[in-house]
Amino acid sequence: MTTNLLLSIAWTHVSTRVRQTLVGMFGVAMGVGFTIMMAGLMQGSQIDFLRQLVDTMPHVTVEDERRSVPSQPAEEEYAAVGMSNVPNVTRRPGIKYPDTVMASLRSWLPGDVAPSVKTTALVEHGGARVGVTLTGIDPRLEVRVSKLASQMREGQLTDLSKAANGIIIGQALAEKLAVKNGNTVLLGAGQGAQTSATVVGIFRSGLKRVDEGQIYSLISLAQTLMGQSGIINQLRLRLSDPVVAQKVATQVEAQIGYKSVSWQEANADLLSTFATRDFIVLTVMGAMLLTSSFATYNIISTITHEKRHDIAIMKSLGMREYAVRRIFIIESAIMGSVGIVFGWILGYLLCYGWSQITIFNPLTGATVPLQIYYSPMHYIASGAISILCCAVAAFFPARKATRVHPVEIIRGAS
C-alpha cells in the first residue's frame, strides 16, 4: 500500500517534469548506447582477429621435441645423481611411428590430424635470398587441418603434385622476390642440399609473418632437403572447437610424450595484450556509465530542491524519512530504466551504423566492414551497471534533501 503511494508520487513528479525527465533519460541512454557500441566494436574486432589467427594456424601443433629434459632412471633412483648435457630432442629427429600415432589420435580427437615436415630453407630468386620455414604437406590431408586451400590466390594445393618440386609461397614473399606463378626458384636447405623448385601456387593468409616467411611443398621435397627420408617431425591438429585446443594439447602430450602446443600457448603474448585491452575497454565503459549517471544526480538534486516543500509536508504528515527518500530513488529508477531501454535501441542502431562502415584492413589488405559483435551480455551488463549508478546517484541528493527538518521549511514558507 505504502509502496503504491511512493510509486504514484514518484510517477507524478517524473511525468509532470517532462523536460527534466527527458534530459535524465537522454543522459542514461547516451551512456548505455555508447557503451554497447564500444563493447560491440571492441569485442567484434577482437573476435575477428582471433578468428583469422585461429584459421591461419593449426589449433594444436605436435613437434618432435620434449617440453623438458626427460628424467634419467638414475636420477629417479638416487637423489645425489645429477646428469647434465642430456638433450631434450630425440636422438633421431622425427616423430616415431607417425601413422600409428595419428591413427590413435584420430580415434578420440574432436577434429583431424595431418602429418608434415618442417624445416628451414633459403629461397633464392633473381639474386635475392630469403630465409623461410618450409613445411612439407600432404595436399589430401592438409585440407582437413588448415584453411590453406581457401587462402590460395593462384593455383591449387593439388598442383603441388603436378610439377616436379612444386612449392606454394605467400603473396608477400612473392612480391618481395618478384616471383610469379610458374617461375622457378632455387631452394637451399640448412644442411647444404640445394634444388630448384617451381612456384605452383600463391596464398595469402592475412598474417604478415606467415605470408612472408612460410612456404609449402610436398612432404617428400622437405624430406629430401633435410636429408632425412621418411621423417615426419610435425603433426598438425585442427579441432571442431578451437576453444578446447589447450585441453586437447595437454591430453595429446600426455598420450604421446611429444611437445604439443595449442594456438593459445603459441600466441600467449597476443592473448595477454587482449587481456590488457579488455581491461582498458572495461574501464572506459565504466567511466562512460558513471559519467552518464551524473545527469541523473543533477536532476534528482534539482527535483529534491524544488520539492523541499513537498518533502516537508510529507514528513510533517508523518511519512517516514526513508519512505520520502525512496520516492526520489524510484524517480531515478524510472528515468534510469526508460533511459536504458532507449540506450539499448541507440546502442543497437549505433552498432548497425558502424557495421555499415568499411575500412581498409592492413592485415588482410582487404576493405571489409567493421566487425561488430552482438551479445545480450552487453545489453544486460550496461543496463545493470547503469541502473545501479542511477540509484546511487539519486541516493545522495535524496538523503540530503529528506534529512531537512520540516520545521525549517515550514517556518521559511510562512
Add this chain to the structure above:
Amino acid sequence: MTEIALQVVGLVRRVQGVISHTLVDGIDLSVAKGEFLAITGPSGSGKSSLLYLLGLLDAPTEGEVIICGQPTSKLSETERADVRLTKCGFVFQFHFLLPEFTALENVLLPMRAYGRMSAKEMNERAMMLLTSLGLAEQAAKRPNQLSGGQRQRVALARALANRPEIIVADEPTGNLDTASTEQVFGILRDIADNGQTVVVVTHDAALAARADRRIHIVDGKIHETSFGIDSKPEVAAATGAV
C-alpha cells in the same frame, strides 16, 4: 474526570548557534480532549515553536510532551513520525498541498501512508471529508485551481483523514479573507465540539476569543490565560482554573 489529550511539562526549546536563543521557555500546559485552545502572542514570541513541539514536529530541548498518555521525549525520529501520522493533524498558514495532486489525492495521502484501509474505504472517507467541508465539487481539481479558502479546507480534510486525536493549526486563517476565515474557524469549532482536540495559533484576537481557552505567549512563556465566553465547563475543570 476529564480526559487529557495533550500535556506538556517544563517544555524548553533552545536553538544552538552563534547566538543561542530560547524559543520556548519552560511551559506547563494540559489540554483536555475536545478542547479548542488558541495560542496568541506577538511575532517571535515562540507560539509557533510551541505548536511544533505540541505536534511532535520538533523535539524539545528539555521537558516532555505527553500525547494521549504517551510520553514522547524518548521516541526516535521514525517513531515520532508514526505518532504524527496517526495522532496529529496539521494545518499550516500556507496550505502546503502537493501541487501535482488533486484535492482528493491530497486528502488520501495520510491514509495511504498509514495503509490500514482498503482503497475503496479510503476513497469513501476522503470524499466524505471533502463533502462535509463543502468541497465535493472540487475533489478532482488541483490546488492551483482552488481558491485560498478552498485550499485551506482541503488541508483541513487532509489533517482529519486519519482521525487524529489532535488537530494542530498554525495561523490557518492567516492568508484568508473574512468569509473564508469565518468558515475555517467554524469548521475547527465543529471539530472540537465533536470531541477532537484543536490547538490553533492565531494573531486574530477576535477569533481567539471564541476558543474554549486562550493562552497568550510572550518571550516563550505563558503570559496570560483566559477562557472563552462559551467555554465548556470540563475544560475549566481539566485545567484547574475555575
